[in-house]
Amino acid sequence: MSLKPDAVARHGRLKKAGPLGSILKFLAIAVSVALVSALGVAGVAAWQINDNITGGPPIRIPGKIPVPPTVGAYPGGFNILIVGSDTRVGQGGIGGTADTSILNDVTMLLHVSGDHTSATAVSFPRDMIVPIPACAIGGPASGLPINTALYYGGSNTKSPGKGLPCVVSTVEKLTGLTIQFAGLITFKGVIEVTNAVGGVPVCVSGNINDKEVGLHLKSGTHTISGDTALKFLRSRHGVGDGSDLGRINSQQVYLSSLVRTLKSSDTLSNVSTLYKLAIAATKNMQLSEGFNRIDTLLAIAQALKSIPLDQVLFVQYPGSTAGTGIYQDKVQPNYALGNQLFALIKADKPFRLGVTNNIGSTTNPHAPKPTSTPKATSKPSNLPVITGIPGQPSSAYTCSKAFKG
Numbered sequence: 001m002s003l004k005p006d007a008v009a010r011h012g013r014l015k016k017a018g019p020l021g022s023i024l025k026f027l028a029i030a031v032s033v034a035l036v037s038a039l040g041v042a043g044v045a046a047w048q049i050n051d052n053i054t055g056g057p058p059i060r061i062p063g064k065i066p067v068p069p070t071v072g073a074y075p076g077g078f079n080i081l082i083v084g085s086d087t088r089v090g091q092g093g094i095g096g097t098a099d100t101s102i103l104n105d106v107t108m109l110l111h112v113s114g115d116h117t118s119a120t121a122v123s124f125p126r127d128m129i130v131p132i133p134a135c136a137i138g139g140p141a142s143g144l145p146i147n148t149a150l151y152y153g154g155s156n157t158k159s160p161g162k163g164l165p166c167v168v169s170t171v172e173k174l175t176g177l178t179i180q181f182a183g184l185i186t187f188k189g190v191i192e193v194t195n196a197v198g199g200v201p202v203c204v205s206g207n208i209n210d211k212e213v214g215l216h217l218k219s220g221t222h223t224i225s226g227d228t229a230l231k232f233l234r235s236r237h238g239v240g241d242g243s244d245l246g247r248i249n250s251q252q253v254y255l256s257s258l259v260r261t262l263k264s265s266d267t268l269s270n271v272s273t274l275y276k277l278a279i280a281a282t283k284n285m286q287l288s289e290g291f292n293r294i295d296t297l298l299a300i301a302q303a304l305k306s307i308p309l310d311q312v313l314f315v316q317y318p319g320s321t322a323g324t325g326i327y328q329d330k331v332q333p334n335y336a337l338g339n340q341l342f343a344l345i346k347a348d349k350p351f352r353l354g355v356t357n358n359i360g361s362t363t364n365p366h367a368p369k370p371t372s373t374p375k376a377t378s379k380p381s382n383l384p385v386i387t388g389i390p391g392q393p394s395s396a397y398t399c400s401k402a403f404k405g
Contacts (some may be wrong), residue, residue: 004017052282059161059288061182063166073302077114077348080291080300081182083107083167085150085160086191100162104150104167111177113348116303120345121255122175123248128319128331130174135166141328146170160184161286168288174317174333174367175342181300187230189284194229196280198273200258202232203364203386208403210238217404221366229254232400239400240360243321245331245390249360250400252314252392259312259394308395311350315341315391342383354387360401367397 020269046380084106107124109326124148132139136154144152161184185193194200201223208217213230215238224232233251240246290296318341323332344351 020151033318059164059184059286061179061288071271072172072299073116074112074296074299077231078110078112078181078300078303079177079179080110081168081171081179082110083164083176083182084152084183085155085186087186088097102155102157102163103147104163105147107146107149107167107171109171109175109177110177111345112300112303112307113235113350115348117307118312118313118350119304119307120315122316122317122341122345123251123313124171124174125244125248125319127329128317128333129327130170130333133166133169133173135169136163139166145330146174160186164286164288167206174338175345177342177346180393181296182288183291184286185284189281190230190233191226192280192284193277194278195227196273197261198263199223199225200229200254201222202254202257203366203397203399204402205362205399206404208235208238208400208402210235210403212237224254240312240403242403243359244315245319245321246360246401246403248316249358249390252316252358253361253398253400254398255314256392256394256398260309263309309393310393312394313353313391314394315353315389317341318389334388339388341386341389344386349384351384351386353389353391353393354385356390358390358392358398359386361392361398364397364399 038071058094067385083104086105103126107126109124110119110120111122126144127145129143130146132141132144132149132152135149135152139150149167149170150160150163153163153314155161155163164182164184168182171177172179190207201221203221204217204219206219208215209217210231213231213234215228215235217232233254236242236244236247239250318334318337319331320334321329321331323330
């Protein structure tokens, strides 16, 4: 089936999107760290986690999935795609009533370098217009919002994960990378995982008042979890310039703080917290074939656990909202800058961010001062610099910027 570029209009008939918020590192950084610690402590925990991740049929994605060794870190580099579904089915009323169309309102790709010394998490704006390959119920199409890929992959209310292979193929075509693993999470899953963490501190610059999602936070630092964390991650009209691009910046404030929280000594030494996190994440995610194995998760955890904070980068695929034609009121990708970004990622060349233009976040003026010198494993400072890619390293303390109207 071939879809014309003007098929973008069909997006309006799919359903009003209800952006989920973003969880990229749960399986990548959070769950992996949790599993490697929790599984080493209790055999019962391992049995229950294994029951969670193998309880349903795995999702098949294109390509051959390599099987990692039973002991040791995952060999070489790898890519994990985390998709956030906006389904209302089985969510206990979160986000409104049930609907028939299911969109990937969060699409995040984690790349871990071959030497396991750096990781880059790339967020793709949900309304960014990209080519869609041939999928179960549509395509190929030269230009559609990326968040329709889950729908065109054949997702339905009973099985949102059916469309995951289409999202994988779409991102592979856009980035030139091969994706080995993929997972899908819903609203309820986000709440369960944030509860298991026990709260994540976030800084807010200005008062956030987003009536659409019901989020009201005064300027300052708040420790948020559960429903409040979900609202924070979903908030678009309360941060930045009210766009999805600004919201991604705000989400990265949370994600960076989450990574710092997970890698802190208090979290890693708390067996109860690690166990609850592992259970919550694996129980609330649909995983691709090969990803739904304890040995795979443990091998990934071994590869991730020693990456320095300043080498875990959260970035956004570059784009703008000033386009015309099929890009009108959507996000037009900056392919030149995007290709530069993924050329470095594909070549496993670490880099630093230059001027980022983060419209949804700002520097935290009350960030704690470093108490120790950087680890010897950190990359040298004379790295190539990319200017114009929004984002931040997880070591950066930032604040979500309140929408001024």
